[in-house]
Amino acid sequence: MKIFKFVFFTSIMSLSLGLNAQIAMADNQLKPVRAELNTAKKSVNNDTPPKVIKEGETVFVDENAKIYVNKNLPIYLKFSTTPNGKTHDLKSLSHPEDTEPLYLDTEGPNYIRTKWAIDPETKKYAYPLREIQMELYADSKAPIVRPVFNSGSTFKKDKIIYYGHDLEIEFTEWDEQSGVKNSFWSLNNNEWRTGELTFKNEDSNEYTFSYYAVDNVNNYTETESVSFVFDKTPPKTKLLKTKEGSYVFGPNTPVQFEVVEEHSGLKSTYFRLTDVDFEIVRTGQVMPSTLEDGEYGLVFYSVDNVMNGEESGEERIYLDKIAPETSLTATSSFAKGDRLYVSSGSKISLEASDNKAGVREITFSTRGINNEVYSKPFSLEKYHGTSSISYSASDIVSNTEIKKYQEIFVDSLRPATQIEFIGEYFEVANRFYINESTELKLSSSDLNSGVAYTEYAAIGNEFEKYSKAFKLTKEGYNGIMYRSVDNVDNSEYSKSIDLYLDKQGPEIVFNFSNQPIGEEDGIKVYPIGTRLFLGATDDQSGTNSIAYQVNNQKAVHYSSPKTIDISEKKAFKSGQIFEVKITTTDLVDNVTTESIKFKIEE
Structure with a gap:
């Protein structure tokens, strides 16, 4: 058996994190594929070798003096009585047509014989008696040749075979009779070659490998071919930003990559974090729950199906695990304990802030509203009394705030104010007469949120805040207005009283x-x-x-x-x-x- 090797030399980077072990595992797994390939043959139009190759010997004597002749060729028998004497044709007189020429009838050994052997010295029968048999081996069968593809990695997809780095093509040959004289191969229908060859190829491409063999009596195999793809080009990987266009990831954000792989296809993409002790994970997985919020370096690379691996890339990312914080405020509001008092006209606002990714939305529920996305301030003008608002925010990477609750009391009632006189006064026809020592005292009440302040003013003047009983100084007629405002800005309708300041005695x-x-x-x-x-x-x-x-x-x-x-x-x-x-x-x-x-x- 003769073996020819055709080697595709290329290089593969040394991948970290156990990649060499994976290549070895892939090699073992792909042995059945090689076996299948060895029987995958394809006939091509270029099945006739060049003429120069066909002109070969049809008789072959091996090292043991066995004579092989192409069974399909005629044989002419001649004899001579001296080693270098004149030769004479040996024919059959009874059937001359069978010996002019003679064709061997049996594959393998055929015999030209006489009945008994004669001793050359005595010219008598040699004893023990033995028949003379002169062997002539007929060979009509072409050799058997099979290419064997040895590669560090092999992959089959859609009936296409892909080979990776360090591809070697060996011929396994066998011939039953005269033996294989030579094997020939051609790559992509180019020149036929034989002998050992180191084929150095720097291109990843599809190839057609054609081959045939000839034995020592010029029996040719049919030309066969195998198509395959030699792939030494590693993938190119790019970390995809989130749909918001950033490298901010959440606890449940899958890590996704864009990978360009032109030949055998992508096997896997791997990534790891540089700032923490972290096992390799595959693309599509999320960050481990044990990681803390913060910035990390993310190293990544891809491997194709014939174990070509690229150099690692790196990006700085931020793992955002902190949910937004939402605050509730209201116009015209007043807090007392856990309860927030508002008026029927108060506008309730929700505002959220986020540490990194940014707020995506705020949702809330209250009377008549169920899990609605907050878009603008709202009021509870239809309701009086106690209500409750629940709300929470989520950020762009789906961190969701724990739901908060706020008890709301809608106060739609106005406060009430009374005036009283400290000192002398006298009423006549809804007019109150007082002297300059008489004090005016205002008192107010509110059933819900409570009184915020009371104010008063002389008719035609600006209101001023009331703080304590006061006296009038202007003698004669005084018109006084007064009112109260509660803690949620419900304002009492202004009241008025006609006063007459009498400073003079009778x-x-x-x-x-x-x-x-x-x-x-x-x-x-x-x-x-x-x-x-x-x-x-x-x-x-x-x-x-x-x-x-x-x-x-x-x-x-x-x-x-x-x-x-x-x-x-x-x-x-x-x-x-x-x-x-x-x-x-x-x-x-x-x-x-x-x-x-x-x-x-x-």
Whole structure:
């Protein structure tokens, strides 16, 4: 048996992380494929070898002196009586047509014989008697030749055979009779070649390997061919960004790659993280749950189906494991414990922030709304009383916030304010008269969120915040407005009150029943029997009372049902000087005091 080797030399990088072991495993797994290939033959049009190859010997004597002749050729028998003497044709007289020429009838040994052997010395029968048999081996069968493809890796897909690095093609030959003289091969229908050959090829391509063999008596095999693809080109891998166009990955984001592989096809893509002790995983897997949020280096490479591996690529990625944080705010709101008070007109807003990937959406549920995507501020104007809002946010890489809950109380009621007077006041026809000492006190109440503030203003002026009881300073008419606002900006309708600030006491009026009869030391003198009449006038709140006191005696109310009016009694005696102190008050307790000094004479 003769073996010819045809070797495709190329190189393969040394892949880390156990790739060589994988190549060895793939080689064992592909042995059945090689066996199948060895029987996969294809007839081609170029089945006639070149003429120069066909011109060969048809008789062959091997090292054991066996004579082989092509069984399909004629044989002419001749003999001579001397080694170099004249030759004579040997024919059959009974059937000359069978020996002119002679054709051997049996594949393998044929015999030209005489009955008994003669001893060359004695010229007598040689003993023991033996028949003379002169062997002539007929050979009509072509050799058997099979190519054997040896490669570090083999792959079959859609009836196409792919070979990887270090491809060797060996011929296994056998011939039953004369033996194989030579084997010939041609690559892609180019020149026929024989002998040992090292074929150095730098191209990955599809090839057709044609071959035939000839034995020592010029029996040819039919030309056969095998097509295959020699693939030494590694894949090219690119890490795909997420659909948002970044290298930010979430816990459940599959790691995906774009791989260009032109020949045998992609077997696997592998990646690992450089900043952490991390086993190789295959494309499509997600990051291990044990990793922490943060930035990592991602190293990756791909291997094709004949174990060509590329140089590793690397990208910096960010593993985002932190969910967004959502906050709830509301206009016109007030927090008390875990409850948030809002008004029917309050706008409730949800805002989320995310540490890396960015917020994708916020969803919420409340009365009449179930798991809706938040898009703009909303209100609960249809509802009064207690409600609840649940909400959560998710980021672009699907980290989802734990759902939050907020108790909401919709306060649609307005507060109420009352005014009260501290000090003197008097009401006439819905107008309140007060004096300058009277204080105005505002008190308010709210059933739900509570009063935020109370304010008041003189009609026509700006409101100011109320903090404590106050007094008026402007004498005369004062119009006061007042109202309260609760903690969710429900504002009470403004109330008003008409006030009149009365700063002046009544004007005292007095008259004597007689004219004075003289004057002593500046004191008027009146005749005995003179009476004194008292009175008071008030053009604002009105006179309330008049009292008098004679010579520091006990004060007496003038015109009281329980007293005798000074004008009705003979109180003034002759020869005396009298001093009458008159005190009058109006309805808001403004006081006027006046003293009268006079003398009575007969």
